[in-house]
Amino acid sequence: MSVSRPIAADNRQLDPAVQPMHPCGACPVRSLSICAALDHHELDHLAEIVIAKNHAPHQTIFAEGDEATDLFNVTGGTVMLYKLLADGRRQITGFLFGGDFMGLSVGGVYAYSAEAITPVSICRFPRKRMERMLDDFPKMQRRLFSMASNELASAQDQMLLLGRKTAKEKLASFLLNLSRRAVRRGQPDNPITVPMGRADIGDYLGLTTETVSRTVTQLKTASIIRLLDGHKIQIVDREALEDIAEGL
Amino acid sequence: MSVSRPIAADNRQLDPAVQPMHPCGACPVRSLSICAALDHHELDHLAEIVIAKNHAPHQTIFAEGDEATDLFNVTGGTVMLYKLLADGRRQITGFLFGGDFMGLSVGGVYAYSAEAITPVSICRFPRKRMERMLDDFPKMQRRLFSMASNELASAQDQMLLLGRKTAKEKLASFLLNLSRRAVRRGQPDNPITVPMGRADIGDYLGLTTETVSRTVTQLKTASIIRLLDGHKIQIVDREALEDIAEGL
DNA sequence: CCGGTTCTTTGATCCATATCAAGCAACGGC
DNA sequence: GCCGTTGCTTGATATGGATCAAAGAACCGG
Numbered sequence: 001m002s003v004s005r006p007i008a009a010d011n012r013q014l015d016p017a018v019q020p021m022h023p024c025g026a027c028p029v030r031s032l033s034i035c036a037a038l039d040h041h042e043l044d045h046l047a048e049i050v051i052a053k054n055h056a057p058h059q060t061i062f063a064e065g066d067e068a069t070d071l072f073n074v075t076g077g078t079v080m081l082y083k084l085l086a087d088g089r090r091q092i093t094g095f096l097f098g099g100d101f102m103g104l105s106v107g108g109v110y111a112y113s114a115e116a117i118t119p120v121s122i123c124r125f126p127r128k129r130m131e132r133m134l135d136d137f138p139k140m141q142r143r144l145f146s147m148a149s150n151e152l153a154s155a156q157d158q159m160l161l162l163g164r165k166t167a168k169e170k171l172a173s174f175l176l177n178l179s180r181r182a183v184r185r186g187q188p189d190n191p192i193t194v195p196m197g198r199a200d201i202g203d204y205l206g207l208t209t210e211t212v213s214r215t216v217t218q219l220k221t222a223s224i225i226r227l228l229d230g231h232k233i234q235i236v237d238r239e240a241l242e243d244i245a246e247g248l
Numbered sequence: 249m250s251v252s253r254p255i256a257a258d259n260r261q262l263d264p265a266v267q268p269m270h271p272c273g274a275c276p277v278r279s280l281s282i283c284a285a286l287d288h289h290e291l292d293h294l295a296e297i298v299i300a301k302n303h304a305p306h307q308t309i310f311a312e313g314d315e316a317t318d319l320f321n322v323t324g325g326t327v328m329l330y331k332l333l334a335d336g337r338r339q340i341t342g343f344l345f346g347g348d349f350m351g352l353s354v355g356g357v358y359a360y361s362a363e364a365i366t367p368v369s370i371c372r373f374p375r376k377r378m379e380r381m382l383d384d385f386p387k388m389q390r391r392l393f394s395m396a397s398n399e400l401a402s403a404q405d406q407m408l409l410l411g412r413k414t415a416k417e418k419l420a421s422f423l424l425n426l427s428r429r430a431v432r433r434g435q436p437d438n439p440i441t442v443p444m445g446r447a448d449i450g451d452y453l454g455l456t457t458e459t460v461s462r463t464v465t466q467l468k469t470a471s472i473i474r475l476l477d478g479h480k481i482q483i484v485d486r487e488a489l490e491d492i493a494e495g496l
Numbered sequence: 497c498c499g500g501t502t503c504t505t506t507g508a509t510c511c512a513t514a515t516c517a518a519g520c521a522a523c524g525g526c
Numbered sequence: 527g528c529c530g531t532t533g534c535t536t537g538a539t540a541t542g543g544a545t546c547a548a549a550g551a552a553c554c555g556g
Contacts, residue, residue, distance in 0.1 A: 083408045085495040091408040106401040134390075141389050142382075148396040153354040155403035160331045160339040162410035163454030167513070198534065206411030211513060213535055247333040415543070446504065459543055461505055477552095 023047060027123075032099025032185065033073045037143035045133060051124045055116040063113045068105030070124045074098055077120030078195045081112045082203065092204040093155075095196060098185055101147055103127075118195050162206045165247065170205040171215045172244035175225065179235060191226075191234035271295060275371075280347025280433065281321045285391035293381060299372040303364040311361045316353030318372045322346055325368030326443045329360045330451065340452040341403075343444060346433055349395055351375075366443050410454045413495065418453040419463045420492035423473065427483060439482035 024047040030036060038046060052075070055061055061072070064083060079096040093112055096102055102114055105127075134141045161173055175192065183189045194201075198216075199209045207215075219225045224241055226234040235241060272295040278284060286294060300323070303309055309320070312331060327344040341360055344350055350362055353375075382389045409421055423440065431437045442449075446464075447457045455463075467473045472489055474482040483489060 081404075083404060085408070085412060087495055089412040089495065091411045093404045093407050104397045104400060106398055111401045111404060135386065138383065138386055138389065141386065141393065145389065145393045145396060148393060148400060149352045150354055152352060152396060152400050152403060153359040155400060155407065156329075156331060156341045156360060158407055159341050159403065159410060160333070162407060163339045163451075164333060164337040197532095203411075208514060209534080210515080210536085213533095214513095217535075247335050247337065445502095456544060457504080458506085458545080461503095462543090465505075 024050065027075060029073075029075050029099035029185070033101060034140060034143050034147065035073075037139045038137065042137055042140070045137075046125070049125055049129045049133070051126075053122050053124060055120045055122065057116055057118055059116045059120075061114040061116060061120075061122065062103070062110050064110055066110050068103065068108055068110045068127060070127055071103040071130055072101070072114070072125070073123040074100045074102070075121045075123055078117040079114055079120055079122075080117055080196065080200060080204075081114050083112050090203045091206070092200060093158075094151075095204065097181060101144075104148065117200065167205075167207055167211050167215045168218065168244055169247055170207065171201075171212065171219065172241045174201065174205060175233065175235065176238075176241055176245050179238075189235075190238075191228055191232045194231050194233055272298065275323060277321075277323050277347035277433070281349060282388060282391050282395065283321075285387045286385065290385055290388070293385075294373075297373055297377045297381070299374075301370050301372060303368045303370065305364055305366055307364045307368075309362040309364060309368075309370065310351070310358050312358055314358050316351065316356055316358045316375060318375055319351040319378055320349070320362070320373070321371040322348045322350070323369045323371055326365040327362055327368055327370075328365055328444065328448060328452075329362050331360050338451045339454070340448060341406075342399075343448075343452065345429060349392075352396065365448065415453075415455055415459050415463045416466065416492055417495055418455065419449075419460065419467065420489045422449065422453060423481065423483065424486075424489055424493050427486075437483075438486075439476055439480045442479050442481055 024030065024035060024043045025040070027033075027035060035043060035046060055077075061079065062068075062070075074096045076098050079100075079102070080092050081094045081096065081102060082090050082092045084090050095117070096114075103110065105111060134144070157173075161170055165173065175194075178192045178194065179189045182192055187193075196204075198212045201207075202209050202212045205212070216225070216227070219241075220227060222240075224235075224237045224244075226236055228234055272278065272283060272291045273288065275281075275283060283291060283294060303325075309327065310316075310318075322344045324346050327348075327350070328340050329342045329344065329350060330338050330340045332338050343365070344362075351358065353359060382392070405421075409418055413421065423442075426440045426442065427437045430440055435441075444452075446460045449455075450457045450460045453460070464473070464475070467489075468475060470488075472483075472485045472492075474484055476482055
């Protein structure tokens with residue numbers, strides 16, 4: 001599972017793009033995450049309890065079943081959340097980018113594992129202290145609730161996708177979602193960066209690597225998308241992609 | 249969509265088991281729902297804004313895309329939540345029983361439709377008033393958040409099921425979930441009542457009616473379950489069912 | 497109690513996607 | 527720049543579950 005070169009899961013820098021330990025006030029994703037709910041005074045409180053860390057690709061950030069001691073906010077890079085069956089079958093339940101939140105637990109343990117896909121920078125909040133803060137800052141509580149509601153809504157979209165969409169519809173939905181989320185992070189909606197591999201996409205969409213690859217080829221052949229280098233995909237015909245995603 | 253006989257979606261009684269308009273203090277599912285977080289004083293506030301209603305089978309309680317004016321608490325009966333694709337393919341995202349909560353919205357509209365499966369009794373809370381209450385009663389806010397977290401966790405379990413489990417594993421997981429949820433409502437864990445039809449089970453598990461039926465027959469033939477009358481299923485070999493559900 | 501409707505089961509066949517199997521391209525370490 | 531590794535694509539074949547079809551079984555209204 002782990003890579004051969006020694007990797008630091010600490011505050012040393014792995015990549016110039018990943019800046020750990022910036023003060024919260026200068027956080028590049030503040031407007032997107034829980035912290036958006038806070039004013040300067042409140043942010044100071046939060047900054048006191050936060051621990052910033054970096055993780056290299058393939059590093060596990062926490063595992064399903066671990067005691068859920070912390071809440072996390074991704075500030076840069078891409079993370080995947082996943083669950084496993086006993087025989088190794090894997091379902092990726094989400095990809096997280098800068099501004100996304102993770103670590104909600106049930107019964108005191110994490111309900112899924114989290115692993116870095118790219119070099120990742122993360123803010124870690126001790127759960128206990130965080131909960132105390134929530135009592136004092138109801139705005140934050142609300143923000144957290146609203147983020148959970150949003151996640152719930154996209155979980156339901158994903159159920160529709162997994163249970164009822166075809167391979168082509170799944171892939172079209174996936175690419176459009178990546179595009180929409182890129183916009184929310186202030187990035188261009190096109191071309192989209194696809195940092196995860198075919199196998200990961202498959203485990204997210206309930207497909208095999210081969211089917212993902214074949215379906216990408218289909219969309220490419222139909223001139224709906226174009227593959228660029230650097231893990232980028234250009235959406236050539238967005239309307240066609242939208243129609244496919246909705247099953248039209 | 250609607251049934252031919254005239255049905256009252258109001259406080260008149262449809263079924264002796266469905267008691268509308270009881271005072272919150274006497275609510276049969278209070279300990280299970282949001283209201284569990286409240287003391288008598290707070291409950292009085294809540295009782296002021298609540299509207300209790302009954303719904304007959306097949307009645308739509310609200311539809312995906314409707315303006316989300318209310319939050320709901322199921323107090324009796326069975327409700328299903330679902331999403332549709334343009335061509336009619338349906339994914340049921342959840343079955344709700346007494347004590348369960350629904351109506352979380354994103355962007356001011358409901359993200360799914362809700363329909364009664366059995367006669368159902370429901371408490372309806374106007375969203376605006378509810379939100380004002382949440383500011384005054386942080387306990388309730390917390391309770392709501394914790395319920396959303398639990399839902400999120402089961403949504404993720406369902407993704408694993410939809411994306412990676414076989415028909416047999418899906419059905420075994422489903423029956424065990426029904427059993428576990430019955431226990432939480434203070435009902436026996438065995439035999440379990442299965443109020444929804446094969447088609448609904450199929451649309452929940454990402455299968456067709458026929459496959460659900462065949463798979464039930466398989467489990468029956470293997471003496472793992474037994475079909476009783478009155479929509480009841482007896483779990484004969486729970487351990488076998490659990491092994492199947494986990495993919496062992 | 498009867499007849500129609502709806503739901504469930506069972507059977508035969510089909511097909512979308514999985515599986516098995518190479519070859520090919522990209523990347524990272526030396 | 528080369529080589530080993532890993533990931534991606536493509537091809538051939540297999541299969542779980544879908545689809546098409548129809549016969550029971552349960553339910554409801556009269």
